Each structure stands twice: as C-alpha cells, then as structure tokens.
Amino acid sequence: MGIIEKIKEIEAEMARTQKNKATEYHLGQLKAKLAKLRTQLLEPPKGSSAGGDGFEVTKFGHGRVALIGFPSVGKSTLLTMLTGTHSEAASYEFTTLTCIPGIILYNDAKIQLLDLPGIIEGASEGKGRGRQVIAVAKSSDLVLMVLDASKSEGHRQILTRELEAVGLRLNKRPPLIYFKRKKTGGIAFNTTVPLSHIDEKLCYQILHEYKIHNAEVLFREDATVDDFIDVIEGNRKYIKCVYVYNKIDVVGIDDVDRLSRKPNSIVISCNLKLNLDRLLAKMWEAMGLVRVYTKPQGQQPDFSEPVVLSTDRGGCCVEDFCNHIHRSLLKDVKYVLVWGTSAKHYPQRCGVTHVLQDEDVVQIVKKKTEEDGARGRFKSHSNAPARISDREKKAPLKN
Numbered sequence: 520m521g522i523i524e525k526i527k528e529i530e531a532e533m534a535r536t537q538k539n540k541a542t543e544y545h546l547g548q549l550k551a552k553l554a555k556l557r558t559q560l561l562e563p564p565k566g567s568s569a570g571g572d573g574f575e576v577t578k579f580g581h582g583r584v585a586l587i588g589f590p591s592v593g594k595s596t597l598l599t600m601l602t603g604t605h606s607e608a609a610s611y612e613f614t615t616l617t618c619i620p621g622i623i624l625y626n627d628a629k630i631q632l633l634d635l636p637g638i639i640e641g642a643s644e645g646k647g648r649g650r651q652v653i654a655v656a657k658s659s660d661l662v663l664m665v666l667d668a669s670k671s672e673g674h675r676q677i678l679t680r681e682l683e684a685v686g687l688r689l690n691k692r693p694p695l696i697y698f699k700r701k702k703t704g705g706i707a708f709n710t711t712v713p714l715s716h717i718d719e720k721l722c723y724q725i726l727h728e729y730k731i732h733n734a735e736v737l738f739r740e741d742a743t744v745d746d747f748i749d750v751i752e753g754n755r756k757y758i759k760c761v762y763v764y765n766k767i768d769v770v771g772i773d774d775v776d777r778l779s780r781k782p783n784s785i786v787i788s789c790n791l792k793l794n795l796d797r798l799l800a801k802m803w804e805a806m807g808l809v810r811v812y813t814k815p816q817g818q819q820p821d822f823s824e825p826v827v828l829s830t831d832r833g834g835c836c837v838e839d840f841c842n843h844i845h846r847s848l849l850k851d852v853k854y855v856l857v858w859g860t861s862a863k864h865y866p867q868r869c870g871v872t873h874v875l876q877d878e879d880v881v882q883i884v885k886k887k888t889e890e891d892g893a894r895g896r897f898k899s900h901s902n903a904p905a906r907i908s909d910r911e912k913k914a915p916l917k918n
C-alpha cells in the first residue's frame with residue numbers, strides 16, 4: 520500500500536472515531552501516525568536529485584512573498600499590477616504553469632513576489648503541481664493567499680488545510696514546549712501549567728509511536744496533541760499569511776464589508792485597481808521589515824539606501840544592523856548614536872542590544888585603535904573641535 524493510501528485510511532479512521540475521553544489516546548496515536556506518514560511523503564524519492572524542474576527561483580531582495588491560490592483567482596493579474604513584470608493572465612484555469620518572479624519596490628526596499636500555478640484540493644498529496652508550489656511557499660517570508668471574493672468561503676479552509684498538511688503553519692507561533700531527545704534516562708515529563716488537552720500518558724504514547732524512549736519534555740503552555748507532534752517532528756515552518764480577497768468589483772458592498780473585517784484579510788480588485796496601496800502596506804507590516812539609515816560622522820544621513828532588517832528573521836537590534844553592514848564591524852563598535860522613534864532623546868547613545876525601529880538613523884562610533892589614539896593626541900594640540908558626541912548633538916538632521 521502506498522503512503523497516500525495509508526494516509527487516506529488513517530484519515531477515514533479518524534473521521535469515524537467519536538471524540539471522547541475514551542478515544543482520546545487512540546486519536547492521539549492516529550495523529551502521530553498521520554504526521555509521520557506526511558513527513559515521509561515530503562521526502563524526495565530515493566535516487567532523484569533535488570529540485571531541478573524550473574521551479575527554483577533565486578532569492579532576491581529583502582523578502583520573498585508567494586502568491587498561493589486556486590486557479591483563476593487573479594494571481595498573475597496581481598503580479599503584473601504590483602511589479603510590472605508580465606505574467607500571462609487569462610480567463611481559463613491553469614494559465615500559469617511555472618514560478619514567475621517579480622520585484623516590488625516599496626519603501627526603498629525590494630520585495631520579491633512570486634506568481635505560482637493555481638493549486639487544488641489534494642495538492643499536498645501531489646495533485647497538479649501542488650507539491651512544488653507548496654515547497655516554494657515554504658521558502659518564502661510571507662504567503663499571500665489569493666481568494667476569489669465571489670466564490671465560496673470554503674476555499675480558504677481547503678487551502679489552509681493543504682498547507683498545514685505539509686508542515687506550514689500560518690499566522691501561528693511555535694508552541695512553548697521544550698523537547699530534547701536523550702541517549703539514556705527514560706522520559707522526563709514536566710509541565711509548568713495545568714494541561715487540558717494532553718496528559719502524561721498520551722504524551723508517552725505519542726513518543727512511543729515515534730520510537731522515542733529517552734527524552735526531556737517540558738510544557739510551558741496548555742498545548743494540544745497537534746502542537747506536541749509539531750514539536751517532535753521539528754520541521755514545521757511558521758509563516759505569516761495575508762488573505763487577499765480579489766475581484767470585489769463583482770460582489771455586493773455587504774460582502775466586501777464582511778470580508779474586509781476578517782483577521783489578516785484585505786479586499787482588493789485588480790481590474791479596478793482598488794486597495795492595492797493598502798495591500799502593499801499590509802504586506803510591509805506583516806513582513807516586519809525595518810528600514811535603518813546610516814549616518815556618516817559629521818555628515819547628513821544617507822536616505823537613498825536604507826539597511827533593511829527583518830524582525831522575523833533574527834531581529835533588528837544594533838548588532839544585526841552592524842552585522843548586516845559587515846561581519847567584522849561589530850568588534851570595533853564602541854557605541855552607536857540613534858535618532859528616530861526607538862530613541863528616547865536625540866541622539867540617544869546606545870549599545871549593541873538596542874532594538875531599532877522603522878526609519879531610525881544610526882551613526883556608528885568606533886573604538887579608537889592605537890593609531891587613531893595617536894592621531895587624536897596630535898589633533899588636541901592643534902585646536903581640534905571638542906569631543907565627537909558634542910559635535911554630533913549640534914549636527915543638523917533633516918528628515
């Protein structure tokens with residue numbers, strides 16, 4: 520029996536099992552089995568080389584956004600609207616057959632937008648080109664789930680289910696469960712909060728299913744069985760998702776109003792160019808990008824090219840900023856001067872752990888090397904201006 524049949528069988532068994540206290544353990548075990556099979560499904564078949572069918576697109580810019588949706592919802596039209604890159608759009612389904620990249624220039628940052636073929640129910644099991652499409656979605660920083668406002672609400676759930684089946688978690692954070700495999704010592708189970716969805720016995724059973732007999736487990740929140748399986752599998756990807764309802768020109772105002780109030784959602788129309796600017800703003804917000812401008816000592820800040828940092832990918836403190844400019848820079852930094860919303864006063868003298876905010880201006884003050892020290896002494900004999908920080912305070916800064 521193939522993996523897909525086995526998955527179908529377990530799903531059917533789960534569907535016909537009643538949910539109650541008595542079946543809790545059995546269901547937990549089935550869930551673990553299902554997760555294991557789905558992971559197997561994702562592994563490339565033995566002997567085949569990875570990728571290589573034209574779907575791989577090199578990462579470019581400060582972030583990557585994937586357009587995921589059913590066929591003919593307007594993904595290609597949206598790509599053409601936002602990036603100017605032409606992607607064939609037509610009224611028949613499956614117009615787009617590969618991955619087409621475009622670049623959005625927004626807030627001085629470059630964002631890579633990927634147009635992908637439409638996916639259908641069963642994509643996670645390999646229907647259509649689903650598996651490849653989902654693999655691209657996994658490699659992106661944000662998923663734009665494009666939906667047709669005039670079609671059924673169920674589409675959103677189907678797509679979410681397909682993405683979840685391959686280990687994508689949309690708009691969620693990793694569960695607060697500490698899990699570590701050990702060589703010996705049995706299973707050490709602990710919890711800091713009362714658990715209402717899972718107990719020690721069920722936990723042991725799931726670990727048994729994975730043939731794990733030595734491990735440390737610590738629950739730091741009231742997590743579910745699924746959360747626990749996610750932690751054991753360890754290959755889940757937590758991605759932000761914005762639900763984009765396109766074609767609002769063909770639905771009534773009541774529907775538009777209802778859809779626009781859903782969480783993480785936005786309503787647009789590509790044909791009438793409605794709300795596209797709000798969509799860009801929402802994407803920016805969801806990606807958590809932060810622009811930081813550099814200011815050379817004694818000069819105006821360079822507003823032409825910001826350093827773009829991501830709050831998701833590793834954070835955006837001064838340390839990240841320095842590493843972004845050059846890896847070896849950090850060890851020479853004495854402190855930095857910060858202007859902007861993250862500073863309490865202008866300029867604020869900060870250390871490397873200071874967290875920067877969008878549109879901050881940063882000037883790096885380096886430690887003095889011996890050579891500089893000698894030059895400094897020489898300068899002080901020749902009426903050099905006072906300390907750097909004094910001069911900086913006077914430096915005019917126009918935004």
Ligand SMILES: Nc1nc2c(ncn2[C@@H]2O[C@H](COP(=O)(O)OP(=O)(O)OP(=O)(O)O)[C@@H](O)[C@H]2O)c(=O)[nH]1
Pocket residue numbers: 588589590591592593594595596597607608609610611612613614615616635636637638765766767768769787788789790791
């Ligand atoms: N009424 C209306 N039609 C739209 C809108 N945006 C796109 N369309 C139409 O929807 C059809 C499908 O658009 P595409 O951009 O090809 O859709 P797609 O999602 O890329 O489709 P596939 O590549 O087949 O997956 C085209 O006929 C578009 O003209 C919109 O805002 N309003």
Ligand SMILES: [Mg+2]
Pocket residue numbers: 594595596607608614615634635636637
């Ligand atoms: Mg298309």
